[in-house]
Amino acid sequence: MEENADTPSRRIADDLRSDIVSGHLSPGGKLPAVRDLAARYGVSRNTAAKAVALLKTDGLITTRYGSGSYVRESHPIRRLGPERYARSKWQVTTVTTYTDDRGDSAATQQQGGQTQDVSLVPADDRTAAVLGIEPGDLVYERARVMTRDGVPTHTMTSYYRQVDVEGTSLVDPRPGIAGRSGGYQILTEQGLPPHEITEDLAARMPTADEVILLDLPAGEPVVELHRVTRTAEGQVIEYARGIHAASRFIWSYTYDIPD
Amino acid sequence: MEENADTPSRRIADDLRSDIVSGHLSPGGKLPAVRDLAARYGVSRNTAAKAVALLKTDGLITTRYGSGSYVRESHPIRRLGPERYARSKWQVTTVTTYTDDRGDSAATQQQGGQTQDVSLVPADDRTAAVLGIEPGDLVYERARVMTRDGVPTHTMTSYYRQVDVEGTSLVDPRPGIAGRSGGYQILTEQGLPPHEITEDLAARMPTADEVILLDLPAGEPVVELHRVTRTAEGQVIEYARGIHAASRFIWSYTYDIPD
DNA sequence: TAGTGGTCTAGACCACTTC
DNA sequence: AAGTGGTCTAGACCACTAA
Numbered sequence: 001m002e003e004n005a006d007t008p009s010r011r012i013a014d015d016l017r018s019d020i021v022s023g024h025l026s027p028g029g030k031l032p033a034v035r036d037l038a039a040r041y042g043v044s045r046n047t048a049a050k051a052v053a054l055l056k057t058d059g060l061i062t063t064r065y066g067s068g069s070y071v072r073e074s075h076p077i078r079r080l081g082p083e084r085y086a087r088s089k090w091q092v093t094t095v096t097t098y099t100d101d102r103g104d105s106a107a108t109q110q111q112g113g114q115t116q117d118v119s120l121v122p123a124d125d126r127t128a129a130v131l132g133i134e135p136g137d138l139v140y141e142r143a144r145v146m147t148r149d150g151v152p153t154h155t156m157t158s159y160y161r162q163v164d165v166e167g168t169s170l171v172d173p174r175p176g177i178a179g180r181s182g183g184y185q186i187l188t189e190q191g192l193p194p195h196e197i198t199e200d201l202a203a204r205m206p207t208a209d210e211v212i213l214l215d216l217p218a219g220e221p222v223v224e225l226h227r228v229t230r231t232a233e234g235q236v237i238e239y240a241r242g243i244h245a246a247s248r249f250i251w252s253y254t255y256d257i258p259d
Numbered sequence: 260m261e262e263n264a265d266t267p268s269r270r271i272a273d274d275l276r277s278d279i280v281s282g283h284l285s286p287g288g289k290l291p292a293v294r295d296l297a298a299r300y301g302v303s304r305n306t307a308a309k310a311v312a313l314l315k316t317d318g319l320i321t322t323r324y325g326s327g328s329y330v331r332e333s334h335p336i337r338r339l340g341p342e343r344y345a346r347s348k349w350q351v352t353t354v355t356t357y358t359d360d361r362g363d364s365a366a367t368q369q370q371g372g373q374t375q376d377v378s379l380v381p382a383d384d385r386t387a388a389v390l391g392i393e394p395g396d397l398v399y400e401r402a403r404v405m406t407r408d409g410v411p412t413h414t415m416t417s418y419y420r421q422v423d424v425e426g427t428s429l430v431d432p433r434p435g436i437a438g439r440s441g442g443y444q445i446l447t448e449q450g451l452p453p454h455e456i457t458e459d460l461a462a463r464m465p466t467a468d469e470v471i472l473l474d475l476p477a478g479e480p481v482v483e484l485h486r487v488t489r490t491a492e493g494q495v496i497e498y499a500r501g502i503h504a505a506s507r508f509i510w511s512y513t514y515d516i517p518d
Numbered sequence: 519t520a521g522t523g524g525t526c527t528a529g530a531c532c533a534c535t536t537c
Numbered sequence: 538a539a540g541t542g543g544t545c546t547a548g549a550c551c552a553c554t555a556a
Contacts, residue, residue, distance in 0.1 A: 066553030325534030
């Protein structure tokens, strides 16, 4: 059943792997140095390094330059269901504002585990098609990077038609209102209450940029999520794209069997 | 912005990568031999091989032992929405049967791009919890491997309570009835019409077994899908687990924003 | 300063494919 | 038989971390 290349580097990697999964090496624990592995197994340093590299691309360990190799800590997994968009979570009746302590002049702000950056950009083909405008037309882009416990977990970039959000606090963001899911609140105030969501999901390996942005360990895939939000009348009011570190999420959907 | 290690192997890999994305090397096309790359760049064979290995783990190329390295063909992507479970697709009124030409005696059969294997197995903890039975209780396991154009795309293994399907054609499978989505038809005949589905999705790197089973190229993630099917009364009638080659699918879900 | 991961060279052997 | 990918050795240098 097993079609394993029985090579020294694979054997060393397998030994280390079973040490990890069996718990002999606990998360955060340090692996033997590559030089030590080489000596213990009687192989060259290069071969031992290759074994460690295998575990790295498998996402089992992380290496810290000049420090050592460590068993990767498994991150808490968050389950994402439709309830994360529930009205009760973003619909506010009394607007509570609070001032920004640090008084940033830039549009980028740190607030509650996310950065936010709003700008006016020309729509690309996909965005234009979804929002029902022409490619190149200006749209408001609201780019966010969400973090949890100081670790970046995902990005989410929303696009709005200019006419839909012009003059709102989303365009000139102040803390307290344009936070998480604040977009839906603003669209509701604009007479465009969101009603229906379509989410498309695809998994792939990250680009080099995404590895840096999300601080992804080697061997961690990402899930690319495209979200289209419509009103009850079917008008598209938001198009959003997000990149999620795969290991930190589970998506969950419940629906009736169609006819 | 770019935090790229400027090493020879990276540089070679980058050159090849831009040849691929620019189209100078078309899908299915052959890359220069490692020895040639080494000579052209004036590096050791080892270094050139490392560059090729980088592209391989990125999923951009495939290597064929003893033959060469080739630009990976992009597979057609299938969009998966709830409509794939539509009643009209599996509910049959007139049962059409046809005979198995090859007359296999085994329970494993080839039919229309999928293998099927039915057996009675003890339920693991997760399956038991979902189906509402005790761990170790016997359940019917229906394991399938789906292929498309001769390429395996995903596995899907369903679990049924013994009492729910005993004596049906699912247990003693004959071709023509227990094909794709045949399980729902049988459950309906048993007085347990499926009504609601919950799907959980998670992306991760494949195990060694999955790489072999799905013939996955290096650097291709998988999506693990867990499906729970219930009747209108909320009774769980099927629990299924599937492994999908990520690059061949997009999942799509549409739902109303909850309150 | 000592230890560590990362990378490289030059040469070698093996396994597999293609002809 | 020739070409190719995969792996290995032995030794070297560099960049980074930690004390």
